[in-house]
Amino acid sequence: MFKPLRVLLLLTLLAGVAIGAWRDKARATGWHSSLQVAVYPIAADDSPVTQAYIATLSDESFHDVQDWFTAQAAPYGVAASPPVQLWLAPAVPVLPPTPPQVGNALQIAAWSLQLRWWAWRRDAGPHPAPQVKLFVLFHDPAESRAVPHSLGLEKGLIGVVHAFATPAQAAQNNVVLAHELLHTLGASDKYDLSNNLPAYPLGYAEPQRQPLWPQARAEIMAVRVPLSPREARMAEGMGETVIGAATALEIGLTRP
Ligand SMILES: [Zn+2]
Numbered sequence: 001m002f003k004p005l006r007v008l009l010l011l012t013l014l015a016g017v018a019i020g021a022w023r024d025k026a027r028a029t030g031w032h033s034s035l036q037v038a039v040y041p042i043a044a045d046d047s048p049v050t051q052a053y054i055a056t057l058s059d060e061s062f063h064d065v066q067d068w069f070t071a072q073a074a075p076y077g078v079a080a081s082p083p084v085q086l087w088l089a090p091a092v093p094v095l096p097p098t099p100p101q102v103g104n105a106l107q108i109a110a111w112s113l114q115l116r117w118w119a120w121r122r123d124a125g126p127h128p129a130p131q132v133k134l135f136v137l138f139h140d141p142a143e144s145r146a147v148p149h150s151l152g153l154e155k156g157l158i159g160v161v162h163a164f165a166t167p168a169q170a171a172q173n174n175v176v177l178a179h180e181l182l183h184t185l186g187a188s189d190k191y192d193l194s195n196n197l198p199a200y201p202l203g204y205a206e207p208q209r210q211p212l213w214p215q216a217r218a219e220i221m222a223v224r225v226p227l228s229p230r231e232a233r234m235a236e237g238m239g240e241t242v243i244g245a246a247t248a249l250e251i252g253l254t255r256p
Contacts, residue, residue, distance in 0.1 A: 017113070017116075018155075021155045021156055024131065024156075024157055025154060025155075025157065025185075025186065027131065028131050028132065028157060028184075028185060029185050029186060029251055029252030030252065031073070031078045031079060031080050031083055031252060031253065032079055032080060033080050034080050034081070034082055034083065034084065034085045035080070035083060035084045035085065035131055035132065036085055036087075036127070036128065036129075036130045036131045036132070037084055037085065037086045037087070037130060037131070037132040037133075037134060037181060038086075038087060038088075038089040038124055038127065038130035038132070038133050038134070039061075039062055039086055039087065039088055039089060039134045039136055039177070040089045040090070040091070040092045040122060040133065040134065040135045040136065041054045041057055041088070041091045041092070041136050041138060042091065042092045042093075042094075042095060042096075042135055042136065042137045042138065043091075043137075043138060043165075044095070044137035044138055044139045044144075044147075044162070045139060045140055045143050045144070047140035047142070047143055047165075049140040049142065049165055049166075050138050050139065050140045050165040052165075053138060053165035053166065053167075054091055054138055054165070056167075057088055058088055059086070059087045059088050061088065061170065061174075062086040062087070062088070062174065062177070063086075064171070064174055064237070064238045064239075065084070065086055065174050065177060065178050065181070065238060066082055066084055066085060066086050067082075067238075068178065068238040068239075068241070069082070069083055069084040069178075070082045070083060070084075072242060072243040073243075073253055076248060076253040076254055078253065084181075087127060089122070089123075089124055089125050089127070089130070089133075090123055090125045092122055092135065095137070096115055096118055096119070096135055096137075096160055097111060097114045097115050097118055099111050099151070112153060112155060112156070115153070115156070115158060115160075116153075116155070116156040116158065119133050119135070119156065119158045122135075131157060132157045132158075132159070132181060132184050132185075133157065133158050133159070134158075134159040134160075134161055134177060134180065134181060134184075135158070135159065135160050135161065136161045136162075136163050136173070136177065137160065137161065137162050137163065138163050138164070138165040139162065139163070139164055139165060140165050141164045141165065141166050141169070144164075147162035147163070147164070148162050149162070150162050150176050150179070150180050151180065151183070152179070152180035152181065152182070152183025152184040153183070153184060154183065154184055154185070154186050157184045157185075158184065159177070159180035159181060159183065159184050160180075161173075161176055161177050161180050162176075163176065163177070171236060171237035171238070172234065172235070172236055172237065174237070174238055175220075175223060175234075175235050175236075175237065175238060175240075175241060176223075178220055178238065178241070179220055179221065179223055182220060182221060182243075182247060182251060183221075185250075185251040185252070186250045186251055186252070187220075187221050187247045187250045187251050188221065188250060189221055189222075190202045190203030190219055190221040190222040190244070190246065190247070191203050191221075191222045191223065191224065196224060196232070197224070197226070197230070197232050198218065198219065198222035198224055198226045198232055199222065200212075200226075202219070202222075202244060202246040203219045203221065203222030203226075203244070204219055204222070204226060204244070205217040205218060205219050205225075205241075205242045205244065207244075212226075213226060213227060213228045213229065214226065214227040214228065215227070216240075217235070217240050217241060217242055218232075218235040218240055218241050218242075219241070219242060219243075219244040219247065220241045220242065220243055220244075220247060221244070221247050223235055223241075225240060
């Protein structure tokens with residue numbers, strides 16, 4: 001084939017992917033109907049503990065996220081009821097493509113396309129095609145004390161969440177899951193990347209509180225409850241988190 005024709009075909013394909021991603025994102029944050037979110041469990045290691053934990057999961061395992069979103073969206077008069085519907089999708093026997101450790105923009109773009117293609121081929125089970133796909137990689141806590149960073153991609157509405165395979169961490173796993181879900185919908189991080197402390201005022205659940213510290217809850221995109229100017233602790237469950245005004249604007253609950 002002539003080179004100009006090949007380039008034209010590639011550009012047409014990429015433009016198609018970009019327009020598709022923009023349309024999917026606009027639908028997801030329109031809040032006219034329930035946002036369909038599928039959670040795909042994946043064993044990140046070959047520990048029997050991880051397998052046994054995945055076998056205990058059901059739709060019920062994510063109801064606290066669904067109910068939390070309903071409560072958080074209520075003041076904004078959202079038409080969809082519930083605004084977000086989460087369900088368990090079939091377990092995936094393979095790992096998603098890993099992001100480049102230190103990649104240039106081109107390598108990151110290539111990985112993002114690869115991940116979207118990988119996600120597109122996953123079976124949703126008996127449910128209709130989900131709008132957002134969250135792949136949760138479970139780790140046996142006896143084998144991994146810390147897990148890799150989770151991520152949520154706005155382009156393609158895909159999250160890759162790292163979680164611990166133990167009931168003791170289930171509530172906190174869901175906090176990370178909700179955080180990444182909101183990233184896919186366009187929410188930005190609201191903490192200082194150098195020290196993990198919530199950014200003031202946008203990363204505070206109650207920025208007007210007197211005295212300011214300690215706060216009782218975390219803004220979901222800051223994930224930590226500010227205790228003092230230099231201390232914050234991870235939110236332990238959905239009940240300790242809120243959607244702040246800036247995040248609500250980013251995900252379309254309010255309009256500018
Ligand atoms: Zn984040």
